[in-house]
């Protein structure tokens with residue numbers, strides 16, 4: 001451990017990742033947060049939630065963010081999406097500074113925020129309808145994503161007729177429908193039972209592999225972060241700053257059994273120690 005935030009866990013020589021092997025990463029920059037800060041006003045007082053965070057994701061990179069509760073992870077994600085105003089810094093997608101939400105970024109939240117009166121296919125196609133895309137095109141894209149997320153046969157069902165895991169599949173399909181450059185996921189599986197959650201992790205990696213999306217995934221579960229991500233970033237207790245970063249050396253595709261290996265567990269333990277330390281700091285500060 002370097003302790004300076006520039007850590008690579010595990011044997012970097014065992015990965016094909018160009019950055020880990022020391023070569024410059026030639027992939028284009030998809031998402032770049034520079035000096036990103038967010039303040040909330042509470043009872044007339046300004047409270048800093050995110051403080052001067054720099055984060056860049058290359059094309060197709062999967063980054064997971066972990067950190068204590070209340071550290072500012074959701075705020076950071078919402079700031080990237082343009083849902084909360086920045087107090088400082090910029091968010092760029094493909095090198096262009098963003099101003100508010102746009103179809104180049106899509107979010108999947110913890111609660112499946114589906115429209116209960118619309119069928120599954122109409123939920124998936126909703127964003128395309130808003131964007132006034134022709135009907136035939138909307139349904140072609142929605143059907144492809146329904147197949148990709150394992151929902152074939154459920155097109156005409158309503159959200160209330162699906163399980164929690166299936167509803168989150170619909171949410172992921174819906175987020176992908178606008179073909180965003182960056183997919184933002186805020187604890188998308190936290191409402192699911194452990195077994196469904198594991199299945200969904202494997203499914204998400206398949207979808208991600210197929211779509212080659214650049215993704216930022218917020219989670220409390222360290223094993224989920226390590227299993228899914230190319231890099232895991234730990235946020236400090238509020239205000240969120242990056243305390244440490246780990247490059248995850250496992251090859252892809254990653255079978256679910258990978259989680260049972262000693263190396264996976266060792267990386268988890270190392271990250272957990274940092275997050276726990278931050279959590280203790282946050283508890284003391286309360």
Ligand SMILES: Nc1ncnc2c1ncn2[C@@H]1O[C@H](COP(=O)(O)OP(=O)(O)OP(=O)(O)O)[C@@H](O)[C@H]1O
Nearest residue numbers: 040041042049068069070071072073074075076238
């Ligand atoms: N709308 C708001 N107004 C004022 N303060 C807010 C608002 N939303 C969040 N906060 C505060 O900002 C801080 C960061 O909140 P945030 O939801 O980003 O944390 P988090 O890391 O996502 O937490 P969790 O892991 O519990 O989801 C918290 O102290 C929270 O109370």
Ligand SMILES: [Mg+2]
Nearest residue numbers: 073074075186
């Ligand atoms: Mg949150």
